[in-house]
Amino acid sequence: MTKRIISILMENSPGALSRVVGLFSQRGYNIESLSVAPTEDVSMSRLTLTTLGDDEKTEQITKQLNKLIDVIKVIELSNSVFIERELMMIKLKATGSAREEIKHCVDIFRGQIVDVTPTIYTVQLVGDSDKLTAFIHAVDETAVLEVVRTGISGLSRGEKVLSL
Amino acid sequence: MENLSGGDLLTRALTDVGVELIFGYPGGAALHIYDALFRQNKIKHILVRHEQAAAHAADAYARVTGRVGTVLVTSGPGATNAITGIATAYMDSIPMVIISGQVPSARIGEDAFQETDMMGVSRPVVKHSFMVQDPSEIPIIVKKAYYLASSGRPGPVVIDIPKDMTDPNQFFEYRCPNTVSIRSYTPTVKGHGGQIKKAVRAVMAAKKPIVYIGGGSLAGQGPELLTRLVKKLGVPVTSTLMGLGAYPGTDEQFVGMLGMHGTYESNTAMHNSDVILAVGARFDDRVTNKIEKFCPDATVIHIDIDPTSISKTIAAHIPIVGSVESVLRDMLKMIETSGKSLDTSALNSWWQQINEWRDKHGLYTQNRFDTSGMIMPQEVVQAVYEVTHGDAVVTTDVGQHQMFAAQYYRFDKPRRWVTSGGLGTMGFGIPAAMGAQLANMDETVACFTGEGSVQMCIQELSTCTQYNLPIKIININNQALGMVKQWQDMNYDSRYSEILYEDSLPDFVKLAEAYGHVGMKVTKREELKDKLKECFAMKDRVVFMDIYVDPHEHVYPMQVPLQSVGDMFISRTERT
Ligand SMILES: Cc1ncc(C[n+]2csc(CCOP(=O)(O)OP(=O)(O)O)c2C)c(N)n1
Ligand SMILES: [Mg+2]
Numbered sequence: 001m002t003k004r005i006i007s008i009l010m011e012n013s014p015g016a017l018s019r020v021v022g023l024f025s026q027r028g029y030n031i032e033s034l035s036v037a038p039t040e041d042v043s044m045s046r047l048t049l050t051t052l053g054d055d056e057k058t059e060q061i062t063k064q065l066n067k068l069i070d071v072i073k074v075i076e077l078s079n080s081v082f083i084e085r086e087l088m089m090i091k092l093k094a095t096g097s098a099r100e101e102i103k104h105c106v107d108i109f110r111g112q113i114v115d116v117t118p119t120i121y122t123v124q125l126v127g128d129s130d131k132l133t134a135f136i137h138a139v140d141e142t143a144v145l146e147v148v149r150t151g152i153s154g155l156s157r158g159e160k161v162l163s164l
Numbered sequence: 165m166e167n168l169s170g171g172d173l174l175t176r177a178l179t180d181v182g183v184e185l186i187f188g189y190p191g192g193a194a195l196h197i198y199d200a201l202f203r204q205n206k207i208k209h210i211l212v213r214h215e216q217a218a219a220h221a222a223d224a225y226a227r228v229t230g231r232v233g234t235v236l237v238t239s240g241p242g243a244t245n246a247i248t249g250i251a252t253a254y255m256d257s258i259p260m261v262i263i264s265g266q267v268p269s270a271r272i273g274e275d276a277f278q279e280t281d282m283m284g285v286s287r288p289v290v291k292h293s294f295m296v297q298d299p300s301e302i303p304i305i306v307k308k309a310y311y312l313a314s315s316g317r318p319g320p321v322v323i324d325i326p327k328d329m330t331d332p333n334q335f336f337e338y339r340c341p342n343t344v345s346i347r348s349y350t351p352t353v354k355g356h357g358g359q360i361k362k363a364v365r366a367v368m369a370a371k372k373p374i375v376y377i378g379g380g381s382l383a384g385q386g387p388e389l390l391t392r393l394v395k396k397l398g399v400p401v402t403s404t405l406m407g408l409g410a411y412p413g414t415d416e417q418f419v420g421m422l423g424m425h426g427t428y429e430s431n432t433a434m435h436n437s438d439v440i441l442a443v444g445a446r447f448d449d450r451v452t453n454k455i456e457k458f459c460p461d462a463t464v465i466h467i468d469i470d471p472t473s474i475s476k477t478i479a480a481h482i483p484i485v486g487s488v489e490s491v492l493r494d495m496l497k498m499i500e501t502s503g504k505s506l507d508t509s510a511l512n513s514w515w516q517q518i519n520e521w522r523d524k525h526g527l528y529t530q531n532r533f534d535t536s537g538m539i540m541p542q543e544v545v546q547a548v549y550e551v552t553h554g555d556a557v558v559t560t561d562v563g564q565h566q567m568f569a570a571q572y573y574r575f576d577k578p579r580r581w582v583t584s585g586g587l588g589t590m591g592f593g594i595p596a597a598m599g600a601q602l603a604n605m606d607e608t609v610a611c612f613t614g615e616g617s618v619q620m621c622i623q624e625l626s627t628c629t630q631y632n633l634p635i636k637i638i639n640i641n642n643q644a645l646g647m648v649k650q651w652q653d654m655n656y657d658s659r660y661s662e663i664l665y666e667d668s669l670p671d672f673v674k675l676a677e678a679y680g681h682v683g684m685k686v687t688k689r690e691e692l693k694d695k696l697k698e699c700f701a702m703k704d705r706v707v708f709m710d711i712y713v714d715p716h717e718h719v720y721p722m723q724v725p726l727q728s729v730g731d732m733f734i735s736r737t738e739r740t
Binding site: 010011014015018019022024056059060063064066067069070071072164 | 283284
């Protein structure tokens with residue numbers, strides 16, 4: 001079982017997302033993360049989904065997704081070279097010497113501090129999932145107050161495009 | 165062009181897609197639609213007695229005609245009552261459109277009276293669903309729904325219509341294109357040429373081939389093409405419960421149904437085969453038994469219109485996505501132009517082997533049940549088969565009687581066998597018989613049922629009265645939930661947990677009479693044939709035959725659980 005990233009182009013219509021999500025629970029597949037938004041053509045949405053599975057299971061998942069009437073195209077990104085990004089915002093307790101330490105860490109990870117109070121830093125970080133996780137481990141865990149991650153978005157490298 | 169209300173747009177659109185018959189039941193949210201129906205005369209509506217029956221009847225109508233069945237129900241309880249019937253159609257890939265009334269748009273989400281999220285509730289058991297959000301969209305949605313229901317792998321499609329969408333005081337232009345296309349839906353019809361060539365090569369090189377057909381082979385010209393191919397190759401053919409009739413059941417090359425209650429010869433041939441040509445079948449668990457032990461020597465060729473069916477349970481060596489019709493046609497052409505045939509001596513010894521299996525434990529080469537005591541359920545089916553000259557449209561309920569019917573009523577023609585295979589829905593039999601009868605009033609329609617199942621939709625006897633649907637109900641009365649009892653006998657030391665009725669069964673003869681029908685009780689073997697003749701001679705009456713049979717009989721063969729396809733109990737005392 002390895003992490004699989006599936007990219008879906010689908011109709012931006014009511015009920016479409018619930019059909020995708022419903023399929024996963026109905027067939028006993030798990031969803032690790034999910035991110036979805038309309039594309040440049042607002043009649044379509046692009047959805048990136050990560051799940052765990054072996055080859056057979058992933059093939060069955062992509063076939064089942066393709067069978068949904070609202071789904072236009074499906075590819076498994078993790079089948080070839082691809083780029084993945086995730087955005088994280090993390091609220092950290094930042095007082096005294098911790099303020100400098102956190103700022104240093106944010107610089108190393110090429111993040112940005114996007115909100116500041118006398119006791120709090122809110123940090124924004126973009127990267128692949130492992131980088132975001134590494135940042136969480138890098139800061140003092142007692143300082144972490146809140147974490148919000150968007151889930152992975154991704155696309156293929158090179159010429160390959162997922163479009164109508 | 166005149167403008168129409170949403171209700172009239174709907175009936176007009178339904179007429180335009182060729183709907184002649186609707187099975188339904190009215191209620192508040194569907195009232196505008198019912199009024200529109202009242203004001204037209206092209207579509208006939210059949211008022212059932214329970215929405216489940218509407219769905220089953222429409223489903224059976226679709227199975228026997230090959231056309232889309234249509235259901236109309238109200239919101240809330242009307243919609244939820246239909247769900248069992250929708251799920252039944254979904255599991256067996258039956259084309260059906262279900263129109264459900266919904267509370268007015270402005271009330272949705274407020275827990276309004278009779279509000280149920282039909283889109284949500286039906287989602288896992290439909291091919292697709294629509295909610296009407298603008299009345300002018302009704303015609304195009306109807307068109308899309310019928311297209312989706314009947315193309316690719318068929319299935320049920322729901323159209324949920326909030327009440328305000330059919331407001332009789334708001335008018336819209338009727339606009340509908342002649343054809344619809346859906347950009348995200350393009351079923352693959354034509355099979356890949358290279359794959360077909362590979363398949364043909366594998367079949368032609370086979371020494372112990374078998375053709376395994378399922379419900380998918382009934383589509384379009386599937387049965388004719390299949391018969392031509394099987395005849396041309398001279399190979400054995402077996403069928404799932406769903407595929408019965410796609411290949412002539414009395415033909416020499418047909419080795420019977422396969423699977424849990426398949427014949428000894430078909431399961432044994434499957435297990436020993438070297439090439440399996442699967443046509444519109446889906447390697448269901450009632451067929452494969454334990455996946456890991458499935459047909460160890462076989463190269464699997466799998467033809468199916470639905471890619472998800474391929475390699476879902478059994479990995480296909482040669483997958484072919486496409487319609488059965490198109491792929492079989494291409495295969496035939498390739499085989500016919502090559503002028504080649506299978507290795508005759510290998511095929512002869514394969515047949516010799518199969519015929520030995522037939523002689524040893526075959527269902528049709530010998531009497532496999534005891535005829536010294538009470539009437540046996542198998543002989544009831546045999547007797548009905550003889551009396552109807554094998555030419556009835558047969559519907560069933562679910563249980564032992566269903567399996568006996570599948571084993572002993574041999575269908576030479578397609579679309580005459582109507583049974584709930586995938587979902588196994590008790591209560592299906594009578595409403596299905598109504599739908600089948602309405603599809604053709606001249607046919608003899610027989611429903612094999614059990615005293616358990618028949619009580620799940622017994623209220624439909626009233627519908628039969630109203631519309632003069634002269635179905636023949638063959639109640640194989642074993643005074644128990646026989647199939648459950650069989651499992652309790654085999655796996656629970658005959659601890660009969662909740663399968664007996666303790667003398668509470670109704671007098672079915674009086675019950676039939678109360679609905680205005682004829683009822684007959686049969687308990688003696690000597691009377692069976694004559695009473696059945698009497699029954700089927702009453703062409704214009706519903707006849708309820710309450711036939712008491714041996715309550716201890718089991719269905720055999722039966723695959724031994726968790727073993728191979730060919731591992732079977734042949735009788736209470738014999739195992740392969
Ligand atoms: C709606 C529904 N409930 C429960 C079952 C489980 N079940 C399968 S067969 C069976 C017994 C059916 O009894 P009967 O109709 O008398 O048929 P028999 O097996 O006795 O021929 C039951 C309860 C089912 N298939 N459908
Ligand atoms: Mg019974």
